[in-house]
Amino acid sequence: MSDQRRLRRALADESAAGGHRPARAASGAELAYEVLNFADGKRTARQIRDAVSAEYGPVPLEQVIEYLRALEAISLVLRVQ
DSSP, X not given: OOHHHHHHHHHHHHHHHTOOOOSXXXXXXXXXXXXXXXXXXXXXXXXXXXXXXXXXXXXXXXXXXXXXXXXXXXXXXXXXX
């Protein structure tokens, strides 16, 4: 299973297992898309997580970082210091 699919599944599992009611229900694919959407070279991983969490409910920072690293590995995003 690819890193992207693992993250999508993990995000979906985390959402389902958390027992919370997100602001808006979302699939793992939608959450992954939103993470990429917020990756603009200005936001930190924490800011991206916070933005996605504000819209969909809690998302673990570790999973956002893992997804961003997977995107970096396939040259879809670049790490900005």
